[in-house]
Amino acid sequence: MAQISGRTALRAQGRRVAAVFAGQQSSGTRHPLVAVAMVLPLAIVLAVVFGGWEAVMTQASSVAGMLGR
Numbered sequence: 001m002a003q004i005s006g007r008t009a010l011r012a013q014g015r016r017v018a019a020v021f022a023g024q025q026s027s028g029t030r031h032p033l034v035a036v037a038m039v040l041p042l043a044i045v046l047a048v049v050f051g052g053w054e055a056v057m058t059q060a061s062s063v064a065g066m067l068g069r
Contacts, residue, residue, distance in 0.1 A: 047056040 043056070047053045
């Protein structure tokens with residue numbers, strides 16, 4: 001049982017260290033637009049490289065339709 005709690009404490013400490021190096025606050029959250037700005041370039045590159053541009057556009061239009069109700 002002590003090993004499990006030790007591992008849990010070690011994981012929590014690792015998360016705190018990673019958050020410090022990433023410049024995040026341990027209790028803070030990232031704004032959704034910042035997350036989109038981080039992911040969007042990679043998503044576009046992957047869609048173009050793997051030929052899934054039509055699927056991406058279909059999904060984007062359906063999400064836009066849901067948001068624009």
